[in-house]
Structures are given as C-alpha cells and as structure tokens.
Amino acid sequence: MAGVRVVVVDDDALVRAGLRMILGGSPDLEVVGEAADGQEALDVVARELPDVVLMDIRMPRMDGLAATRRLRERGTTARIIVLTTFDTDEMVLTALQLGAAGFLLKDTAPADLVVAVQRVALGEPMLSPSVTSQLIAAVTRPADDGRRRKARTLLARLTDREREVADAVSNGLTNTEIARSLHLGVATVKTHVGSLFTKLEVTNRVQVARYVHDAADDR
Amino acid sequence: MAGVRVVVVDDDALVRAGLRMILGGSPDLEVVGEAADGQEALDVVARELPDVVLMDIRMPRMDGLAATRRLRERGTTARIIVLTTFDTDEMVLTALQLGAAGFLLKDTAPADLVVAVQRVALGEPMLSPSVTSQLIAAVTRPADDGRRRKARTLLARLTDREREVADAVSNGLTNTEIARSLHLGVATVKTHVGSLFTKLEVTNRVQVARYVHDAADDR
DNA sequence: GACCGCCTCCACCGTCCGGTGGACCCGGCC
C-alpha cells in the first residue's frame, strides 16, 4: 500500500504544522494537503482526493461541520475525522450524523492520533473516550425519561379495549371513525374515551395523544 | 498503584486460561478470580472486589447481562467489560444501558485487550470498533426518519404565530386557553387553527399534535 | 348466589370545534 493520504484542515498554521509533523513521522501516512478553513478544504480535498481529512470545527468562513456536510454531499470518499478542543453533546451528534468517521479531542496523544488516522482509513470509527461516553449517554438516557415512565405506568392501568381506543384517538381519529374501525357503537367509544380522561387525568383527546406518544417510541 | 485487579467470567475454562495469560502478562494487571457463570460471578466479585470484570454473555445458569444487572443493583464499584463473540444491536444497547463500561469482541487483539482493561479501570469507556459503529448508527438513524422530515418541512411553512398556536394545540390546550395564553381573541385562535388544518392537510387538532411531536426531537 | 370489573350501549345537554365568509390594519413590494 502506498500509504494513507491525509489532508489537514485548521485555521491555526501552528496546529497544521504540528499535525503534519506528528502524522509525517509515521511511514505509512502522508500529509498531501492543508487548508485554513472549510472553503479551502473543499478545494484541497477535490484536488488531492485524500483518504482521510482531519477537520477542525471552529474556523472562519466555513466551519468544519458545514465543510463536512458539503464534502459528504459531493460524495467524497474521504473519511473525515473531526478534531476539536471541545466536545459538546450537540457537536458530537451533529458531526456523526453528518457522516464523520471519527471525533477526536485535541488533547489526544500523538501516537493515538496516528493510530486513529490509520484505523479510520480502514473504515473503522474512532472516537475519543469522552466522546464515546457521550454517545453511550445519548443512547442510554432516553431509556428512562421520567415523563416517559409516568406515561407508561399510567397507560399500563388501562384495559385492553381502552388502550386500543387510546391508540386510535392518538392517531387523530374521531369517535365515529374509531367506532367504525373497532366495530363498536359510537356510545361505547365515548364511554371508553371518558374512562381515558379519568384514568389519565386529562380533559381532552390531544392530551391522551401526548401520553400515548410519550410512552411509545422515543426508542 | 498496586495494579488493576481483574475477575474473568466465562464458562469455557480454556478461554479463562487464555485471558489469564494475556492479562497476567502485563505487570500492572492481576487476575484475582474466575467464574464459570453469572451466579458464581456474583460471589467472586463480592469476595474479591475487583476493579474490572471481564464478562462473557453466553453462559449457563445466569448469563452475563443478567449478572451485570445484578452487580449494578448491588452497587458494585467494579467496572464491567462485556466480552462476546457476537455483537447484535440489541445486546450492545442492553449491555450499555445496564451500565457496562466496555463492550469488546473476542477477536480483539491481546494487546488491545490489555489496553482496554487499563482504560476501563481509569473510568474510560472502551468499545470495539464495530460496536462503536453500531452505536453511531443508533444515534444517526432516527435523525432523518422520513415521517419526521416530512413533519419538519410542513411545519417550516407555518408562520411564527401559527407555530406558536400549533405548539399550544399540541400541549392539549383548548382554543380559549390558547387565546388567554397568547393574549389573543378566541376568533383569532380559531383562524390560526384553521390555517394549520389547511397547511398541514389535517382535519383535527390531534393530528396537528402528531406533526409537532414528530418534528420535535424524539431521537 | 352475590359481587365486581370490563365491555357494550343509550339519552340528554352544554360546550367546543371546525367550516364559511367576511372585515380591518399593517408593512413590504412593484
């Protein structure tokens, strides 16, 4: 293999020089280009067609996230590692949703940085430990949300029939439509809906829909 | 530091021996106990109070996930690394939600395994690359759900005022309540609600609530 | 058998909702 071709994007010339040195020290890595902002990055990547892009987030003109989006939209084959000093929840999720293959903090040890580039070049993801933690938190958190648990317990007290009606209500059906779809009389549906209000302690059907949706997905 | 104390849990004696050898080769790691199933694991962990537990999933009597849950319930300070041959989506999420600090595949290189144990002992998470990928997929997938994007685009066409009204509607307020809370006449609210029906192509307020909730986070 | 919970349905009534067809004001644009 000829080695992994890397482009470094950061508005700080000193940082670029440092990265060039760190990565250049590895025989199978080659820094083939640099850019000082997202706009430049688009050009350089288009010209050099690198395997990996190390992308800073905070940059003038076009930031790293926007540049990542643009690159992906253009169907680049380059894998992008977002490299930043901060790791706010939002940024991490945004970056990954934009298709970043890695998310590293700038305090990453030089040796680890080299490993990260190599792994990402092979198609593996690479996240800093704290970023991994955030990811775990993101998938773990919603599991017991408080509001969601309350909704679940309240809905659990409903009878089967009531749950069916509640589902129909939260799908936006009118009483008449519900009656038809469940083969019931409208009067019966009204009774069930009334029970729902009492048991869920609400006063109208929109609030029933809220409970059902809260309890449902979110995943 | 006296070294990281590790307990190895796997129903295969050969695997236990192998792990003991790999980990024992590192001067700062010490395998202080073994268990052949989840039940035993509870005892051994209670007795040895290790820093890290390497836990297989597929085991007789009590599997690794159940054991992990039990340990966490007992307030163990030990950090648990789930170690398995398979990495189904579900298992990964379950394990992490149960509080596992790591999730490694059994094809992990010995050197990486040692590193993983050391990092986990320090409180960092450690996931195999493919597991990380799954996690990323899990947070990325819901981002553009189709239904959600549709809801977003439709809601984007609303005027500011209409959006406010839509929010109120989806919180289960009646027109009168909305009028009060936005300092409007009831007639105005009705006009806005009517516009909502037209623009969102629905016929009642529950369906408006659906759109608003769909467009919101979920994630 | 008596009791209870659930499901089914009925009648009555006041309120709210949703549809229609207006009105006026304002700010921006041609």
Next chain:
DNA sequence: GGCCGGGTCCACCGGACGGTGGAGGCGGTC
C-alpha cells in the same frame, strides 16, 4: 398608489366532543 401576505378580529352554524347518569351482559372470585 395598488397589491399581497400576515395578523387580528367578527358572526353563524352544524357537528363533534365531553360530562352525567343510567342499563344489560359476561366472566371470574369469594
């Protein structure tokens, strides 16, 4: 100026909704 879109309001009406107080049937439990 004329026009248009957004925001604010009005009146009217039929139908849907929500509240109340019933009724009968059916299966399970004590």
